[in-house]
Amino acid sequence: MGEDEFLDRLARLEDAVRRAAEALGRLREDNERLRRDVARLSAERKQVTTQIDAILHDIDKLEL
Helix, strand or coil, X not given: CCHHXXXXXXXXXXXXHHHHHHHHHHHHHHHHHXXXXXXXXXXXXXXXXXXXXXXXXXXHHHCC
16 A cells, blocks of 8 residues: 555545544534433423323312
8 A cells, every 4th residue: 555545545534533523523412402302301291290180180079
């Protein structure tokens, strides 16, 4: 392998590493956003469940 070929392969490898690092950064940002979304949705789910339980309790009191 000649020096030019070696330098070309090295440049391509460095470019691939740079792209992988950028992708990893984007994936980490996406992961953090998704974790926040899960936390928010979990809290919303808990609130809705509490509201439904209260409604069911009130319906039970009506003795229909």
